[in-house]
Amino acid sequence: MASRRFLVRRTAALAATATAAVVLAACGSDDSSSSSEHSGHDMGALSSASASATASAAQGSHNAQDVSFAQGMIPHHRQAVAMADLTPSRAKSQQVKDLAAKIKQAQDPEINTMSGWLTAWGEKVPDAGMDHSSMPGMMSDDDMGKLKDLSGDAFDKAFVQMMISHHQGAIEMAKTEQAKGTYGPAKTMAESIVTSQSAEITEMNKLLGKS
Structure with missing residues (x-):
């Protein structure tokens, strides 16, 4: 049990x-x-x-190319503005005067914008007196001196020829930024430079009698 x-x-x-x-x-x-x-x-x-x-x-990130673009394009623009500043007292053609005014109106604000980028990035803003003649399309001091000595038709022709070369250099620099830069606003400005200055080159070629 x-x-x-x-x-x-x-x-x-x-x-x-x-x-x-x-x-x-x-x-x-x-x-x-x-x-x-x-x-x-x-x-x-x-x-x-x-x-x-x-x-x-x-x-909003940037790379070395963006810095190079801004540091190069600022003096490049400054020279274009300096060339444009010669036209009111030296140019004969109203078309040349109007073109110069348009160039200055476009590039002065871009200089300020790029200077702001460099300051925000802690990078150096190029000094106005530095020699940048080695950059694409830049005129030498001698070239600028010769342009200042001209007036009338001779000035108009020299100004247009020099500005075509100047624009071609800026377009080259802008295309490099488009290809290698990372900062959105800089790439957008580069695109604008390519578009606007290509159109101005076409306009200037017509002033020279070229198609």
């Missing part, structure tokens, strides 16, 4: 242990699944946040 009661108790204990094991296994499975789901959700959120941070950091 005692032996029979022992067997009943042992069977009940084994059944309880098995039930507990099943329950624990089920709980473990739920926890694992839940943990996996949360882990996947967290990883996705982190990836999204990382991508957002990268995009935010990239926005």
